Amino acid sequence: MEFHHVSILLQPCLDALNIKPDGIYVDATTGGAGHSLHIAQELGEGGRLICIDRDDEALENAKTRLASVWDRVTTVKSDFREIDRVLEGQGLSGADGILFDLGVSSPQLDHAERGFSYMKDAPLDMRMDRQQALSAWDVVNTWSREDIRHILFEYGEERYAPLIAAAIERERGKKPIETTLELVDIIRGAMPAKALREKQHPAKRSFQAIRIAVNDELGAVREAMEKAIDCLNPGGRLAVITFHSLEDRIVKAAFNQAAQGCTCPKDFPVCVCGKKPKVRLTPRKPILPSDEEIEENPRARSAKLRVCEKI
Template identity: 55%
Template sequence: MDFEHKPVLFEECIENLDIKPDGVYVDGTLGGAGHSSAIYQKLGEKGMLIGLDQDGFALETSKKRLEDQNGKGSLIFANTNFVNIKSVCFENKIACVDGILLDLGVSSHQLDEAERGFSYNKDAPLDMRMDRRQKFTAETIVNEYSKEEIKKIIREFGEENWASRIAEFIVQRRDEKRIETTGELVEIIKAAIPSSARREGPHPAKRTFQALRIAVNDELGILSKAIEEGVNLLKPGGRFCIITFHSLEDRIVKNEFNKYINPCTCPSTFPVCVCGKKKLAESVHRKPIVPSVKELEENPRARSAKLRVLEKQ
């Protein structure tokens, strides 16, 4: 199966990375190489692109696409999660980089590939692993976690108002038989949420599926660590671009970026800073960048995307 993925906020990302021909750039979520293809085209002979992806199929497909471009710069690929960005760079004797891009959305390919289990619109095994080498899946959570643990995951990671009732219905159903498919889970969620609450808003299973995907892949825990590693890798003037797709991710990015933009821990009542902590970065834009009306018309999956950009001092 081919890997097609329409990159979100494409022009905005390329512009804000401020790509230098001799720079070193990391795409921590290589996907279908949508963003990376444009980055690579802007590099000269001394430039370098490092592509990371924990999805082996995505990595191999994008590696071929980029190599077929016959670009001038060097290419390095690693089949790993972006949380390992620093170790990948050090293994390749790269001490610092000029730019980092993370696109945290599930790729169109992963959603469309039914057997991956990411989509609530297609019946498939309850999987949801970004990295198919790991054994832990959504099926493990649904069938082996306690009702309280399931409720916590759905409430905190999915911000689902009906988390308690959904968890209760899941436990009742699995007492009868193990829940093995996305279709079975969707039926349970629909039964748990009253019909009056299902008439408006997104698909009733959207928040629960989001929550399970985040839990399976430890997305939020990984994100905080990756931002710290990434900022440490950036050269002065280097840029960190992160695209998020829901409020939990965006909150983490905003808070982690703020640690470098405004690290002062002094009480607001103090007339001057006495903690001695110096700012290490600036926010390139006061507010996150969101898709244009034109992009939303062409790609509805971009509707919740936000781009935040940090520049290291």
């Protein structure tokens, strides 16, 4: 796969990480390695960047993309939810900055054979790690109608989830659903005419939901946020780019919880819980892409960057 990648919120991410030339940094979602390259370029002697991804093709591409800074880069194939084990495996006790760029990378969307896109025909796949067993084919063809309805509603916020789940069950009863465009036709056929007149592609929410289920994306984000905060060195920064409300909700909640101090009732004369904040929010509100960036890269439109600093 040839990776062509445009890094979203690049300069705000670099500013947020407050990169020290001799610091330890982690790009937990290497993808096209755009953010990785610019982070590594700011490192000097003694600085180190750990690049994590579960996609073999992304890591292979990183070797080429990061060739000029390879002396300060280490790539690791892993799920980012294992960030604590990755650092431990590298003999590191913590990091001075960690970046998560959540969602599907542009190359995964743009290359039909990965099965992420509802615009191109391909086998139903959607695995970020192509060595894992569960694929979109399994979800669509073997999960119960109720389970499919649940993920379409919960992960895709698809209001026509019951109709689409019923249509999938009906069609797979005739023969297995094999390709992305077969699934698109089923989704389109299940939706009322007024839904098809909406600007958004009728299959967008369903494909998002199936992709999230296949890769356990929300479970991974929940686990990773708590671990990443604990992995930061004092003064270290965690920067997280999200692309939809489900991810952002998890990140916001994790940041707020870590930033909260005493939880004792207000009428207690002294604190008995002993809880102290782990981080401060820098800034408190998410950083959004500029109008110029959105015009140059429409995929940036829904991006939000949240940042916290370890106390």
